Amino acid sequence: MAKHLIDKPDNLEDGGPGVPVSVEGRQIALYEFEGSIYAVDNRCPHRGGPMADGPVSGPTITCPLHSWSFDMRSGEAVGRPGATIACFAVSKDPSGKIAVEIA
Numbered sequence: 001m002a003k004h005l006i007d008k009p010d011n012l013e014d015g016g017p018g019v020p021v022s023v024e025g026r027q028i029a030l031y032e033f034e035g036s037i038y039a040v041d042n043r044c045p046h047r048g049g050p051m052a053d054g055p056v057s058g059p060t061i062t063c064p065l066h067s068w069s070f071d072m073r074s075g076e077a078v079g080r081p082g083a084t085i086a087c088f089a090v091s092k093d094p095s096g097k098i099a100v101e102i103a
């Protein structure tokens, strides 16, 4: 896994909606929840819906197309055993940027 440094988006708010960003050509959705930043694939594993456009409730993110929900912290689907969305480790870099680990 390689760490990629990106600027923290100005519109990323704790408890707020997802923010889509491109990291090394990969579309990911960033979220902030209780002071931590989480990153998931911005393509829903069901049929590719844009996760960052869906509603957020606590740590639960919901795809805007057919309402599959996932826990942004683990990637596990809510009520759909075995279904997951790809998650990427995020850390705060001493430079002030955020580091996203993507293979």
Ligand code: FES
Binding pocket: 044, 045, 046, 047, 048, 049, 063, 064, 065, 066, 067, 068
């Ligand atoms: S594309 Fe996300 S629930 Fe169908």
